[in-house]
Amino acid sequence: MKKHVVIIGGGFGGLKAAKVLADYTDLVDVTLIDKRNYHLFQPLLYQVATAGLSPADIATPIRNVLSDAKNVTVYMDEIKSVNPQINSFEAGTVSSKYDYIILACGATHSYFGKDHWEEFAPGLKTLEMATEIRRRILMAFESAEKEADKNRQKEWLTFVVVGGGPTGVEMAGAISEIARQTMEADFRNIDPKDTRVILIEAGKRVLASFNETLSIDAKADLKNLGVEVLNEARVTDINANGVALADAAGVEQKIASKTVVWAAGVRPSPINATLNVPLDKAGRIIVSKKLSVESYPNLFVIGDQAHFDEPDGKVLPGLAPVAIQMGKHAAKNIIRLIKNEASLDFKYVDKGQMATIGRKLAVMEFKGIKARGTFAWLAWLFVHIYYLIGFKNRMFVMMQWTWSYITFNRGARLITKKDWKDF
Amino acid sequence: MKKHVVIIGGGFGGLKAAKVLADYTDLVDVTLIDKRNYHLFQPLLYQVATAGLSPADIATPIRNVLSDAKNVTVYMDEIKSVNPQINSFEAGTVSSKYDYIILACGATHSYFGKDHWEEFAPGLKTLEMATEIRRRILMAFESAEKEADKNRQKEWLTFVVVGGGPTGVEMAGAISEIARQTMEADFRNIDPKDTRVILIEAGKRVLASFNETLSIDAKADLKNLGVEVLNEARVTDINANGVALADAAGVEQKIASKTVVWAAGVRPSPINATLNVPLDKAGRIIVSKKLSVESYPNLFVIGDQAHFDEPDGKVLPGLAPVAIQMGKHAAKNIIRLIKNEASLDFKYVDKGQMATIGRKLAVMEFKGIKARGTFAWLAWLFVHIYYLIGFKNRMFVMMQWTWSYITFNRGARLITKKDWKDF
Numbered sequence: 001m002k003k004h005v006v007i008i009g010g011g012f013g014g015l016k017a018a019k020v021l022a023d024y025t026d027l028v029d030v031t032l033i034d035k036r037n038y039h040l041f042q043p044l045l046y047q048v049a050t051a052g053l054s055p056a057d058i059a060t061p062i063r064n065v066l067s068d069a070k071n072v073t074v075y076m077d078e079i080k081s082v083n084p085q086i087n088s089f090e091a092g093t094v095s096s097k098y099d100y101i102i103l104a105c106g107a108t109h110s111y112f113g114k115d116h117w118e119e120f121a122p123g124l125k126t127l128e129m130a131t132e133i134r135r136r137i138l139m140a141f142e143s144a145e146k147e148a149d150k151n152r153q154k155e156w157l158t159f160v161v162v163g164g165g166p167t168g169v170e171m172a173g174a175i176s177e178i179a180r181q182t183m184e185a186d187f188r189n190i191d192p193k194d195t196r197v198i199l200i201e202a203g204k205r206v207l208a209s210f211n212e213t214l215s216i217d218a219k220a221d222l223k224n225l226g227v228e229v230l231n232e233a234r235v236t237d238i239n240a241n242g243v244a245l246a247d248a249a250g251v252e253q254k255i256a257s258k259t260v261v262w263a264a265g266v267r268p269s270p271i272n273a274t275l276n277v278p279l280d281k282a283g284r285i286i287v288s289k290k291l292s293v294e295s296y297p298n299l300f301v302i303g304d305q306a307h308f309d310e311p312d313g314k315v316l317p318g319l320a321p322v323a324i325q326m327g328k329h330a331a332k333n334i335i336r337l338i339k340n341e342a343s344l345d346f347k348y349v350d351k352g353q354m355a356t357i358g359r360k361l362a363v364m365e366f367k368g369i370k371a372r373g374t375f376a377w378l379a380w381l382f383v384h385i386y387y388l389i390g391f392k393n394r395m396f397v398m399m400q401w402t403w404s405y406i407t408f409n410r411g412a413r414l415i416t417k418k419d420w421k422d423f
Numbered sequence: 424m425k426k427h428v429v430i431i432g433g434g435f436g437g438l439k440a441a442k443v444l445a446d447y448t449d450l451v452d453v454t455l456i457d458k459r460n461y462h463l464f465q466p467l468l469y470q471v472a473t474a475g476l477s478p479a480d481i482a483t484p485i486r487n488v489l490s491d492a493k494n495v496t497v498y499m500d501e502i503k504s505v506n507p508q509i510n511s512f513e514a515g516t517v518s519s520k521y522d523y524i525i526l527a528c529g530a531t532h533s534y535f536g537k538d539h540w541e542e543f544a545p546g547l548k549t550l551e552m553a554t555e556i557r558r559r560i561l562m563a564f565e566s567a568e569k570e571a572d573k574n575r576q577k578e579w580l581t582f583v584v585v586g587g588g589p590t591g592v593e594m595a596g597a598i599s600e601i602a603r604q605t606m607e608a609d610f611r612n613i614d615p616k617d618t619r620v621i622l623i624e625a626g627k628r629v630l631a632s633f634n635e636t637l638s639i640d641a642k643a644d645l646k647n648l649g650v651e652v653l654n655e656a657r658v659t660d661i662n663a664n665g666v667a668l669a670d671a672a673g674v675e676q677k678i679a680s681k682t683v684v685w686a687a688g689v690r691p692s693p694i695n696a697t698l699n700v701p702l703d704k705a706g707r708i709i710v711s712k713k714l715s716v717e718s719y720p721n722l723f724v725i726g727d728q729a730h731f732d733e734p735d736g737k738v739l740p741g742l743a744p745v746a747i748q749m750g751k752h753a754a755k756n757i758i759r760l761i762k763n764e765a766s767l768d769f770k771y772v773d774k775g776q777m778a779t780i781g782r783k784l785a786v787m788e789f790k791g792i793k794a795r796g797t798f799a800w801l802a803w804l805f806v807h808i809y810y811l812i813g814f815k816n817r818m819f820v821m822m823q824w825t826w827s828y829i830t831f832n833r834g835a836r837l838i839t840k841k842d843w844k845d846f
Contacts, residue, residue: 037565037838054477056835064836067608074611076565076838093569128840142460142499146516185490188497396834399822411819412479413487415460415499417551 003028003099003338006089008079010034010062011042012320013303014104015389016327020335022069027338030072031098033091037061037076040127041388043320044397046167048130049261050174051138051182051410055127057397060389079105082275084296100298100334103271103285104327107304107318110267117238121160121260124167131416133261137175138415140259141183144190157195158257160243162235163264164201164208166355169218171261172199173358176225181359181408197227198255200245202234202264207355207363209317214363217372221357235264266318268305280307280315289345291330297343300334302326310348320387321351356380359405426451426522426761429512431502433457433485434465435743436726437527438812439750443758445492450761453495454521456514460484460499463550464811466743467820469590471553472684473597474561474605474833478550480820483812502528505698507719523721523757526694526708527750530727530741533690540661544583544683547590554839556684560598561838563682564606567613580618581680583666585658586687587624587631589778592641594684595622596781599648604782604831620650621678623668625657625687630778630786632740637786640795644784658687689741691728703730703738712768714753720766723757725749733771743810744774779803782828 005021005028007014014032021030038059047053063074077091088097109123122129122136137159144156157179161172179195186192199206199222205215206222206229219229230245237244242257268283277293278286284307285293291306293299303323308316316322325348333343352366354376362377364370371379381401388394400411428444428451430437437455444453461482470476486497500514511520532546545552545559560582567579580602584595602618609615622629622645628638629645629652642652653668660667665680691706700716701709707730708716714729716722726746731739739745748771756766775789777799785800787793794802804824811817823834 037561037836054479054835055839056477056837059837061609061836063609064832070611075569076562077569126840127837131839138460139499146498146500186484186486188493393834395826396819396822399819403818409487411816412477413460413484414479414482414550416478416554417549 005030006098006101007032009104010039011106013323013327016324017102017331020331025071032074033077035078045130046170049133051413054412084299102300102330104302105269105305107266107268110265120238121262123262135415136259145187155256156258159197160257160260161199164206168263172197172227176227177358182410199229200233218363221361225358290343291346300330354380428453429521429524430455432527433462434529436746436750439747440525440754441495443754448494455497456500458501468553469593472556474836477835507722525723525753527725528692528728530689530691533688543661544685546685558838559682568610578679578681582620583680583683584622587629591686595620595650599650600781605833622652623656641786644780648781713766714769723753777803
């Protein structure tokens, strides 16, 4: 009698778990549910938002990735509820019992209770948000070119990025590069080099999860690219006119800007609160060393949705390598449980971290080694291409980048409308 | 004193005119207005609708194409009115006087007065429509996979294309190939080979503008691909349940289908009716042999927006080569007028026509030569890649196609949502 394993979410963790379970056709039937039909390579989402890559370059249909996994059925459906007491789940159309379930629903961004800011400062979590940000950035230059009033022209040419983590740093660097390199010769009434890009970080330094030297390096690199970095600046308001800030001493300032991008808080899936299981302060589900929930040994939680304490007391961060390793481990533990073997403790193998700032500019650290500049940038390129799902995407992204590198051009500078009927 | 030339529209004709005028920096300043920021390679739009190419593969920013044309200013703006009596135009933000104007606004599709059909049968004119059609086609397979009711499953797997011109033939062939080749191994509850694709044509044959032998060939090729072709079938209704038809004898039938694509009528820009100039029955502006309007020798109309009578009495069709040649000729005539030389008559150099049906299947005719099959298909590939604006796009599209050809795969199978806030 084969066991039914349900996986919710086709991100890095969920997809890896499905691939591992696909090798046990005699033991398990797997159902994978995702509200999207594609796996998204989120680390490169900022490239879509800044017109470097097309959506299809960083997304692959989940059912295509799993087409050889004959014991895996993929449904594009939205999870409504999971009831671990009776081992069942319900989605929009599909619902069933399960023997084991893996929750891999990821996270979305949080506006710290100020959800009305979203309208003026979209975050970067989905392809739709990325193309919306792309639309806003490109439209700002188009509007500036048409604008006769010099003050309003300045507002169009001022871009604010909120949040100094890897995504914020990557966005700020890329916007500055677009203005100073890609668009250099394309306008007649404005000089794109007059563009201001302002990166706002509430903490003392950008890339706070990195070693302090690298934070200082990154800030210097951003400056060289023309990005103004404001540290210890707290956003107090975002509206159609721009951003209001308070510095450490509480002194307020306003930045007039038409284009604001949100790269700050993260919030886990709303399903967590419905499960009646222990959550951490951030709302993540606290998992045991086996990656399951203490009270339900057949309920596994992985990736951004999970709170996992490392032996040194640190919580594992929301990174792709963490999700991938967790997905593999959860799948292996399910197989062990089915075989009546004891499940094993999860140990994260540190893959380091890296962030890119611009052309030949990046920072990385790996097992105590720190690197910066061209070497770190090449390493970043290599790692990101290597991990891109599917050979085809790898090849195309590499070519897009080679092309962009040689020509300073960006291939996806399209302003698409929201409504398909809007001719 | 330099003359001010205004071009409305950055399609094949408008862009060509701008490029020609860019060589006369001492004679003219040019303003090009388009409501999009990109030039769209419309002949390949069906490839976006069928997940073969990404939007950015067939679109290039107009201002980037013209970045070296220093006497050309590009505005992304929507034309509101043209007043040829006082030589002025007004757009959303920009407005000005002109010495010469070239209208190159193209055409959109027409539902023959049944605009409420659009909701259920989107046409293929813009990138947004193409991604909407792609969304519907891919969602149909996803919905069929989830559907327990066999009848409703069939409705999801039935696709109707209305209109047997090149676009309709290309769409029908591509949908059938997706089902039978690309998605073959990706589903567990349905067999994509059960997909029905029905091409509806009101006239006696598909590809009516081609030689009759080629129409018969194309129909046979479509049949081999699994497409059912209905000739002399008139659409009487389209709604959420499918399409109602009447045959030549008036006998009605209904086709239950969840996915209908409109590839039938064409209607020119609504601005035509506001100009008080002679229009043909289809609403196109009737132009003289000089490509200008009889009453306004400084008002030129080109491409799909123009009605041009050939010496044999035929009207030039809405094809890219026609628009390109007209754009070049209109620009040359403007330069001649500025130099006080007599303007010249336009003569269209026939570039033939071609349509692709599927993998190694195409038809073409050129100066009386007819071809079919692999040769025609290779010619089609070559011509379309050659004319793709910009070297980069050419290279990437060629690679996408090589990839698709080798693997039977399609790179852009993304179902993106309409609203970016829809997480």
